Amino acid sequence: MECNKDEALRAKQIAERKFESKDLQGAKKFALKAKSLFPDLEGIMQMIITFDVYLTSELKVAGENDYYSILSVDTSADDETVKKQYRKMALLLHPDKNKSVGAEGAFQLVKEAWTVLSDKTKRLLYDQKRKVVVLQQKTAQSNRTSATQGATNGFENFAAKSPAFKPRANKPKTGSTTSAARQRPPPPPQRPPPHHQAPPPTYEKVKRDREEAQAVARREEAFQRKHNPLKSKKYVEVSKATVDSTAKKDVCVDPEENGSANSNGSADSTAAGNEDEDPMSYTVPDPDFHDFDKDRIEECFQSDQIWASYDDDDGMPRFYTFIQKVISLNPFKVKISYLESKTNSEFGPLSWVSSGFAKTCGDFRIAKHEICDVVNMFSHQIKWEKGPRGVVKVYPREGDIWALYRNWSSEWDGDTPDNVLHVYDLVEVLDDYDEDHGISVIPLVKVTGFRTVFQRHQNKNVIKRIPKEEMFRFSHQVPFYRLSGEEAPNVPKDSYEVDPAAIPKELLQGITETAEEAEGTSKSS
Template sequence: MECNSLNSEEVHAKQTAGEKIQSKDYIGARIIIQKALKNFPNLEYANEMLTVCEILCSSEIQLPGCGLDCYLILQLFPSVENVVIKEQYHKLVSLLKPIKEDFPGTDMALEFIDNAYTVLSDPVKRAAFEAKRIETYYNTLPCSSWAKKAAHVASTDTVPLMKGIADEKPKKRICFQESNGIADHMSSAEKCSNSQQIATQKGADFVCYNFTNIRKPELFSVGQVWVVYDIENQPRHYAWIDSIHPHKFLMQVRLFKPRPESLFEKKWCTAGLPVACGQYSIDAIKTTLNGHMFSHLLSNYILKQPLEVYPRKCEVWAIYRDWNTEWCSKPGLRKSSSFEIVEILTDYMKDIGVSVVHLVKVDGFRNVFQRSLNRGKEQTLQIPAGKMTMFSHSVPAFRFVGGVITGITRGMLELDPLAVPDNLVALADTTAHQTSEEIKYADGTSANPSTYTNVFIENQKPKWSAKDFTAGQVWAVYDGPDAMPRAFVQVHYAVSTDKVCVTFLECHPVTDEEIDWVENSLPIVCGIFYAGKRMVNLGMSRFSHIVDCHKSSINSLYRIFPRKGEIWAMYEHWNSRWKKSNLVDCQCRIVEILSNYSEETGLSVCSLIEVPGCITLFHRQLHDGFLLTMHLSKFEMLGFSHQIPAFTVQLTRDHCIPQGSWHLDPAALPPKRIN
């Protein structure tokens, strides 16, 4: 009965979308399909129907003198080669033909595709079309979403308080601070003279910095690399300026093409999904772009090949809220994804990725954002190096460091409205709110969680204080090149508000394998340990979690082994004959410990896999409904990498998260892991 109800709702959504198309409300049809796709992820022919809507929306953009924009119709960038045009044409035709008889507007979309291909596949017609397109496209485009967006921004950017912000000879600046691409732009004179106006400008249309100043014609020069808008009007492409035509504000550029490295990245690119992070090679073909296609400067210097673009500390980026690996096989699903805005907390590292913090809109302002708090803690997230495709694009931003603007405090950010996605998720600041749901930690204690409807769970890494440390405790601390909690310390006392006096535990090898492991300077996290002789002071940020271990009262030895209910990382394809070099590119598997360790029987584990679309949520791996377990002997304890602090999600309001899933501490997740 429930299945029939779901099917009827899907059919109704398709019928409503078809009616919208027949009434030429193409945008309305697209919205209906996107909403249906959120409720029914397996909606039949969703990608095909969305493509029809996209093409019909593009058909409404008429260029004076040349009609339809053929590149928009075929969903291509103007610099593409002929072979790509041919491939895209056949791809679109084969995609839409199955719904030709069932979905209204498909015939019309196929006709537009044929007409566009007729122009672009003929070198003479294409050259003539491009000449007209360059001349008229960005000067007469009132129907495009980019033009509408730009027009709105222009109207709000002309308030009096913006005068003099980009003076050639800047005065003493006290309102904004420049830091790694987040710039400052307000003088003391402006602050005083405009304080009254600033106070009255608060509201949805409030604008403090005119972002057109970062792309003024005089800022362009040959050899620079700029970020340019793609077909979806987001700054995702990178262009090297070869020459400039200042009178028409045109740039002859060479675009950069992604150079995917991993198998997943290759699948992502093959599916035609946009790429904003990674390595790039420069295209030999030159193309001409209007100055209005440029978003912001990436590099002022001539770069060595290949170009590398990764999020950097203090930058602001948009990430896909509903990111999923299934997009590689169903690229249309990406179009229904919403976005979140994040600030980068750490520079990208190949083995670790980046740490980010969520940003939320400040009440009363359209484009002013601040860091999101959950019960007083910033909502941070560790994005692994292998998931850089989660990043949609970078967003130019300006940081406030003080001043007299009502409602604005130090650290808030104003974002470039042209780079802020329309379908942002409104994250709630839950500092003062509580929830009746409970989460259960691996040690049996409970706590109140945040709402687990987010596809990304915030980093709950606690901020330790002196009262958290007691003499005699054993803690796991972050150590090694990948900063995983593989070292153990015995606590003596808190030295200050941020340092603790400790002694590192040393391994006491027993078996021949353990002796070889120690001689090869490989980390051991399971076995017998003893306290060293040297005391050191460690910063509290180095501490991961308290270790549940057994201490012998006779010889002061510590027995540390995985315990039932804990979550650990294990080396994939581990071998007792490993050398230190084997750990460099080693991947890890996440496992749940099913039984306590004993010398005679060892212990049992089961594999955990990621909840689709989530980074820190894991659940048990099943095969035909059966739990896959593995027994490990005492000689295989060297195969453990480290323990991962975790708690189970007892109650969820998201049907996509399996009951009993584990939330793992992002700071302890191995950067390279098997799923």
Template sequence: MECNKDEAIRAKTISEKKLFDKDYAGSKKFILKAQTLYPGLEGISQMLTILDVYIASENKVNGETDWYGILGANPSDDDETIKKHYRKLALVLHPDKNKSVGADGAFKLLSEAWSLLADKAKRLAYNQRRSTRGFHSKVSFQSRASSPAGNGAHSLAKQATTKQNVRSHTGPGSVVRPPGSAAQPPPPRPPVVSRRTDTFWTICLGCKMHYEYLKLYLNHTLLCPNCRQPFLAKEMPPPSNLPKSTANKQNQISSSHGKYTGAAQNPGPPLPRVNTDPATASKAASVIQQVNDRLKREREEFYSGWPSKKSKSDDESQSSGAKIPYQMSTGNGVPAGTGNLFAFSLSNSVNRSRELNHFEIRHILLKKARTEIHRKLQEWDSMEKSKENEAGETSQIKDEQEREQSAMKVPDPDFHEFDLDRMENSFEDNQVWSAYDDDDGMPRFYALIHKVLSRKPLRVKLSWLNSKTTSEFGSFDWLGCGFHKSLGEFRIGRHEVYKNLNSFSQKVEWKKSPRGTVLIFPRKGQVWALYRNWSRDWNESVPDDVIHKYDMVQVLEDYTEERGVPVSPLIKFTGFRTVFHPHTHQSEVKMIPKEEMFRFSHQVPKYLLTGSEAHNAPQGCLELDPAATPSDLIQESAGTNESS
């Protein structure tokens, strides 16, 4: 399996790029390929979880974001199950534990899903939108001659005009009196009242309104159309003042209402109950005409552009005409309830789908405006990122050129070739390397090498180490004074691919803290440069020629918080550029306490001379890397050795 590891890493890199470009399906294809090639590759399962969240966020259910899919839950799950799904994903996606590309965005989507579904009122409203959106726009009705209007409006209007005439739907065997005949026809047979068996009556305990629903919603929590509050739909006896003539029309009513679909939490309008009182029917016919006139105006405004501003009289007409009484009074003094109108144009007769009301038109236009604004913001964001990338590339090229130019000015060492210690083959996974600062060219930056992608040319996946605090060494705010931090505790930054070999100085010793941060402290035998004129009073206004003066020291023991670290000075060996020897007097040993650890400027690569390098090589002395040694310390003495 090791032979497939490099291919798996390439597939994972491609997956991360596609995830960054928001090609979630393509990204998942490559991460699954990487998992097949090398199942043990780090971060595979985290990437899959991230991609599942993004893919679920693109799914729409009746135009609504699938928040259940983002949590990996089902709409029928209870609150405790939803909570378990959220906790499980939050442990995987939290940015403190998941450093993969896209983890932040996935965690934000997860938090949005939880904030909505954890709130019972918001979840109920979301279920209502999710399950019934599109229902109102898909139902169509036949002509008035073939079936009654879905909301009982046609029945009301028809009864208002035929109340004084002989009923046309009398029972079989009834006799109709011919014109001019004096004989009285026998009375019509009483209508046969048949109760429906597929519906039940219930009552909202909040507003005391009666409703009739199909039995598939029995014992479900429904939303009251009158008071907009949820209630448990338990079977109740029908209201005492229910007209008998209404029962005769139940089978016709079921033809329009028995076909809709939706979740039990939002079954749509209840089955209509029609009041046959002549005064009520006449009033209903008038209301229907007002509503049709208003809908016609709104439709013309919608197709001509944004709806014009309505006058006060229009608003009053809307408040009085946009509601059709289709719910029965409870008989206790409560007036008949009102529900949202199914806005069908009754002037057209055959196969006309319903028209949109003002609120639906406004919702559509607002949604379209939000989509356009979102698209424009993404376009601007893409342009900004493109400019930042171009600026970053230009800056990186300039930095590389400046570093190459400065590298050309570094003198050769006397004996040891330090460049051989930082060749492509020197880099391995999970190493920390120091990199040169752009201030005075000394190696004060650190990079954690996650993965060596290639060696010729060098391409590594790394994270730069950074820190926002200096509390490990007391209250002195060294970073706030404008200086770089070269030791202490560092956080791991974002991943990036890097390929500039000349940026690195040497591999440094480090260890990982329990919190996942990187710790770098002076170790026994290391060589460090100390600020010669260091003071706690330094700030941004201190001149560079005061700051950039150094003394070379060798660390005698590892750093401890109680004692700090003991160091001894290194003395320049006469006749050589980069050779130093340790000071032999114990009186010259200096203790650097914890509160003064920022005296250390940077670590310097060293080489212990054995005497076999050349005939004049001083045995036991240290040769320091000229690329990390200040230029004022690299002075050629009058008697420079010949081998140099």
């Protein structure tokens, strides 16, 4: 197959030219040719997926894009199915990951589809408009069929009465229609749409092609991550409704840093500027030492594990997923069940879960299983215990690192703004949870000169005791790696490097107490 690589490259270049000249069918044809010549050609599957999105965008409904076809979901798909499919499409089409020609436009089409289908009001209006158009099309088709049948019957009656007319003798075939139906003149040829050599493909064909392309793209991504992990990227889509539920914010998290932070924060300000221009993405920098992505590759997954996965609030690992069965690693496919809890009675009467907040410690139950093929949704494996009657217990344990809500209050509700909710402190857990005494934690402070290195606060007076009724302070567990002190100069022994994908950018930018300040506090006390 290596001998076909040059020919495949030429076919890919032709596909790019076809796309630029608006010949999408031709572009798809040569992209598929390149794939058949050399299946491992870099970026070819991403190119095919990109072209598919453009092709489906031409299937108009009431003058608008067919958003269901663009996302490759049925019109009856529930909100969760639409969300999962959008995440898959966003992973494959984000311009930072997909370097194919037209990737940005395809990503915007998917984003547009998500904006409509994720908003209940917009989707309802869109569905109503679709139903009107479909009804009109069916009525028109019925009228055309009736008119054609009437014309045929009239023509046959005339022929029967006219001695000069002799119909062509056709022998009926087994299973064929009536001779009258066969005598109808064929419909006029359909004129192909502009810039195309043939009509657009059907929805079913595009869906099959896309699913095949996505599967190959996932295998290619896994291969690249396995053989070049430092260059791998992980995206987390975050859909966060605003208070009035009228706007959506879609985020793709990319842990590959484009620049390094410095003392004056110029890189951070640049990143912030980019976020203002493109609210769809922000950059998660690489850790200073440990490669956390190696701890969540496909080979790490086994049955009966529980993994934390990123939520759809601010992208922190607050969801818990039970691995029922590993179906395959290449391509990645596992049977999972989310952990759920409809109450938080183990911590008291506070209506935390019923108010819509995520419960991250306590008692859970295993929900219905489903199939998952996206490895990048997982953050880290967590420890758990079996409780009575199928209960799964997840509690902070001695030695864990967790993020605590800095501004936590028992008065929080659905109107509490995000800039109050999404502020955190990192703490180390000092003992296991006890129902009578709660749990003890000590704050972590950043080590000067490093982005993701933290250590214990030097002042023992800052140790906090969190009672049972305030266990909702725990936002989420943070993966960490204990450092020996020999990694680099000025790295304290037994300090911790934390996973940058599991903490907000404010902590990465140094908006926290530094080790020097902590030590100064200790000396002064």
